Amino acid sequence: MxxxxxxxxxxxxxxxxxxxxxxxxxxxxxxxxxxxxxxxxxxxxxxxxxxxxxxxxxxxxxxxxxxxxxxxxxxxxxxxxxxxxxxxxxxxxxxxxxxxxxxxxxxxxxxxxxxxxxxxxxxxxxFTDYTLAEYQKVLVHGERPVPLGTPPPFEAAPGRVENRNRITRFAGGRAQGRLIGGNLSLMVSLVGTPFEPDYRGKILFLEDVGEAPYRVDRMLTQLWLAGKLQQVAGIVFGKFTEADSDGNTFSMEHVLRERTADLGVPVVRGLMIGHVKDQTVVPVGALAELDGDAGTLLLRDAVVS
CATH class of the missing domain: 3.40.50.10740 (Murein tetrapeptidase LD-carboxypeptidase, N-terminal domain)
Known part of the structure; x- marks a missing residue:
């Protein structure tokens, strides 16, 4: 090939x-x-x-x-x-x-x-071992259903408490829908253009890098004001890395939770999607199931022949 x-x-x-x-x-x-x-x-x-x-x-x-x-x-x-x-x-x-x-x-x-x-x-x-395994299970092996982006185990350093690679469940429930999304900045840039995907009934996954919480707040607010967040069946937040701020700010967790609190759909944070070494593969357009209680995203579709 x-x-x-x-x-x-x-x-x-x-x-x-x-x-x-x-x-x-x-x-x-x-x-x-x-x-x-x-x-x-x-x-x-x-x-x-x-x-x-x-x-x-x-x-x-x-x-x-x-x-x-x-x-x-x-x-x-x-x-x-x-x-x-x-x-x-x-x-x-x-x-x-x-x-x-x-x-x-x-x-x-x-x-x-x-x-x-x-x-x-x-x-x-x-490709780390994790990235290669995720790549293979989505694009090579073809077993379905298969979980996407389940965080790998990690070892906390002695004397330190770490929350890396943990799932945060913002809202429970289950939803099925086709996947759209990726980098939040780019999804916002498509709003109002002929290239913007249809958000209705979709499972939206989002990540970003180098964006402080207030900028993530601004972009999520734009999606909300445009009526996009109200149309989705569920939301998956991946990693928001290098999100430095001056300290006078809401936390990233607060921003993500608040902007999605009233949507009435399952919302999960922490899957391995984004600017990280250990990274999953998410098929845009494929059917998936989001379980907000279990904190899992299952790929249902066979996406390669």
Whole structure:
């Protein structure tokens, strides 16, 4: 099998990092086909918008390419959304894998083509044992139902109390729905555009990095004011990492709980979704079941053939 390697947002700083990403993909057992513009850079973008979109369209058109992995996130994916050939993508469904800024691409393609996409590790990162196991159970083994993002065990340092990798249950109950979501900043950026997914009856999963609690509050409030949070069947919060603030703030837990308290749907926090080394794969568009009492997210659909 062959994986097409693309850079739809930003690029790695050095060419050797791109070659490393190719080696990561080969270590998973695939051949690598590099995008024509894979090594291009234009300031914070991986080349001009037209070039990045061309690589995406080409990989879906190429019958020798079985899957498309994104090298990294960064910024720039929303800029190419109007340039993608969604009919071409619909007619040539393939695994598309990435996260962070790739969120816009994953949700737009699902919305416009109906193709399930995959929020998960980028190519330019090491796969931990946990990440590899999650990748394999979603994209290789195919057993269903299967839990997504269950936190791995951890060892607290002597004399310290840690709450890493714990599940917080904000609201109980069960819900089934198709998955949408990813990076909160990118989901907010899609609101009001032709590429915004339909929130009705969906299970929404969200994560972010480098956003202080008040900024997360602002973005969740925007989704609430736009009526999006009121439409979902359930909410899964992943990791909100590097969320530094000046101390004069609500906690992240307070913000997430308060913004979802009156929705009447199950809400869970702490699954391994986001900018973390141990990372699950979440299929955007697949049917899942959220249990707010057990704190679990079960994938129901077979997502690869």
């Amino acid at each position: 062959t994986v097409g390697l693309v850079t739809p947002a930003s690029n790695a700083w050095e060419d050797e990092d791109i070659r490393f990403a190719g080696d990561v993909v080969r270590s998973l057992g695939f051949e690598v086909k590099e995008g024509k513009h894979l090594y291009r850079r234009t300031q914070y973008l991986a080349g001009p918008d037209e070039a990045r979109a061309e690589d995406m369209n080409y990989m879906f058109a190429d019958p020798d390419v079985d899957a498309v992995f994104c090298l990294r996130g960064g910024y720039g994916t929303p800029r190419i959304l109007p340039m993608l050939d969604y009919q071409l993508i619909r007619n040539n469904p393939k695994v598309l894998l990435g996260y962070s800024d790739i969120t816009a691409l994953l949700n737009a393609i699902y919305h416009r083509s109906g193709m399930v996409t995959f929020h998960g590790p980028i190519a330019a990162q090491n």
